[in-house]
Amino acid sequence: MKTVLILGANSDVAKEAMALYLEMGHRVIAASRSVDDLRAFVVQRRLPAERVVVEYFDAVAFETHRAFYEKLVGKPHIVLYAAGFQVTNEEALVDWEGSYRMMNVLYAGGVSILNLIAMDSANAHLERIVGLSSLSGVRGRKSNFIYGSTKAAFTTYLAGLRQYLFPRGVAVNAIVAGYIRSKLTAGLDLPESLLMEPAFIARHVVGAGRKFVIVPGFKWKIIYQILRMLPESLVAKLP
Ligand SMILES: NC(=O)c1ccc[n+]([C@@H]2O[C@H](COP(=O)([O-])OP(=O)(O)OC[C@H]3O[C@@H](n4cnc5c(N)ncnc54)[C@H](OP(=O)(O)O)[C@@H]3O)[C@@H](O)[C@H]2O)c1
Numbered sequence: 279m280k281t282v283l284i285l286g287a288n289s290d291v292a293k294e295a296m297a298l299y300l301e302m303g304h305r306v307i308a309a310s311r312s313v314d315d316l317r318a319f320v321v322q323r324r325l326p327a328e329r330v331v332v333e334y335f336d337a338v339a340f341e342t343h344r345a346f347y348e349k350l351v352g353k354p355h356i357v358l359y360a361a362g363f364q365v366t367n368e369e370a371l372v373d374w375e376g377s378y379r380m381m382n383v384l385y386a387g388g389v390s391i392l393n394l395i396a397m398d399s400a401n402a403h404l405e406r407i408v409g410l411s412s413l414s415g416v417r418g419r420k421s422n423f424i425y426g427s428t429k430a431a432f433t434t435y436l437a438g439l440r441q442y443l444f445p446r447g448v449a450v451n452a453i454v455a456g457y458i459r460s461k462l463t464a465g466l467d468l469p470e471s472l473l474m475e476p477a478f479i480a481r482h483v484v485g486a487g488r489k490f491v492i493v494p495g496f497k498w499k500i501i502y503q504i505l506r507m508l509p510e511s512l513v514a515k516l517p
Contacts, residue, residue: 280304280403283354285335285391286361286383288312290460291410293319294480295358300325302484307350309335337361337387338379347394353401358483359388359409362462370424377424384428389435396443404448408483409436411452413498416505421517433491440490451486455479456498472497 282299284292287308293316296306308316308330316332319325335346363383365376392407414422415429433452440450457468460476474495482494493502505513 279329280355280405281307281352282356282358283307283309283350283395284358284360285309285388286337286359287332287335288315288319289360289362289410289462290476291458291479291483292358292360294477295360295483296330297323297325298480298484299356300329304356305329305331305352307331307333307352307354309333309346311336335391337391338382340387340390343391343394347391347398353398353404354395355403355405357392357395357404357407359392359407361387362410364425364462367420367422367424380425381428384425385431385435388432392435392439396439396448399446404446406449406451406486407436407439407443408451408453408486409433410479410483411436411454413454413456413493413502413505416454416502417508417513419513419516437490449486449488450490452491453479453482453486454491454493454502456493456495456501474498 282304284296284306286292287296288310296308299306306329310316311334313332313334320327320330336342361383363379365380370377370380388409409432411433412429414426415433418426433454436450436452443450457463457473458476458479459473479494482492486492493499
């Protein structure tokens, strides 16, 4: 039986991924600040509780990460980093707390815990690390470049980590997602036709293969390719 460690497990996408990993017969360590919510989710969805361990994990409590990892009973085969936090770009520009928290939750927290996991060469069965990144990180745009820059940094980190872990046979994937209907986007005015469900994204997480960047949804695949190629003068005209 494989062990899956989900960091930031109370994310709407992470919870759907947890349900799918359990369906596949894996054991899940669900790590989150919201341990009660997660336990309630396991009951409400009638998930096999005997294969779920809920652990407290705070992505920004960097100093606790080593002890958190060392105490884990059963080191992971698969790791998913899903912690997320967002304030609007307008807020982030005037509120350093919000900016800094985004950097810490979305990037620094991931690097802190994933470095520990990646450097544990004693964990011979580590086979995959998946990070939830975003199309917002593909190009700097005036409407969301603070959130976007943390995602760009996270994707770049994962790309390097993939190369670094290649000799050990560990796959690393970045899920480069567009808009997802979740707690993070609740209250935002996003085009319905571009919104994806957490369960749809979760299927891409659990089905990840050797490809590094995974862009769920055909519309978002097209947007991703256009964004990547667009000259800066045209990106500057986007919101
Ligand atoms: N929603 C989108 O449109 C979208 C698009 C592309 C990428 N993403 C990325 O996908 C990931 C998952 O987001 P989501 O859409 O599933 O949103 P979500 O449901 O709001 O999940 C984000 C989760 O991160 C957790 N979190 C926040 N700070 C944390 C911390 N310090 N330590 C541990 N966990 C922490 C929150 O936990 P609590 O419940 O305990 O507060 C929350 O459950 C994020 O990285 C997000 O940036 C989202």
